[in-house]
Amino acid sequence: MNRFHVHLNVADLAGSIRFYNELFGAEPVVRKPDYAKWMLEDPRINFAISNTGRTPGIDHLGLQVDSSEELVALGKRLEAAGGSLIPENAAICCYAQSDKTWTEDPQGTRWETFHSFGEATTYHGADAACATDGGSCTPDVQAMAPMPATTAIAASCCAPKSTCC
The missing domain is CATH 3.10.180.10 (2,3-Dihydroxybiphenyl 1,2-Dioxygenase, domain 1)
Structure with a gap:
């Protein structure tokens, strides 16, 4: 749900x-x-x-789901909505570990879809390779290279997990 x-x-x-x-x-x-x-x-x-x-x-606004499968389904809805999708695999954010996909609506409001699967001891990952701005764990969407929607959906849930983003 x-x-x-x-x-x-x-x-x-x-x-x-x-x-x-x-x-x-x-x-x-x-x-x-x-x-x-x-x-x-x-x-x-x-x-x-x-x-x-x-x-x-x-x-930012978002939708949290209970499973990787629900995240994939939600990603397909984002794909239908249009816009660039930015995956963030095994992210450390807000004292949690999550797989995420980010996008922006037509007005520029940041939207996060995510599945959390563990706790973390820090607010955000400290790895400089992370794409997040660090202040709120939300990526600077304009500074990131967007992926085609089908690639982003697959990367957000099904790709091998990295230690960051």
Whole structure:
């Protein structure tokens, strides 16, 4: 089953955590010095905030799936929607390990589709070869070489896993 994902950049992490705890009636399931995440069932959402020096506001939107097969199916829907797809295999991001595919909608809003399969001890991978900007784990889509959609879909789930991106 898909779960909607929203990631906000915030200026005041502690104040934002207090606000969202009250709004959601729940504590974050992950809380770090620069990050917090709520996995809610009603509404079914993965809501994350971070204080990593980026401009406050919406960083990106996304859909989280429960399996590699669902990620492939979602990738086919992205392919039908058009645009460049950027795979990120075995990514370390937001204290998790995930396979991802990134794209942008026609307005330039970044969209992340992902399947998480493990925890991580850092916010983002430290490998300089990673394509992410490091501030929010979202890639600078314009600076990356996009792949044809069918290649990106295959690479995001079915290719041998690398240690980064």
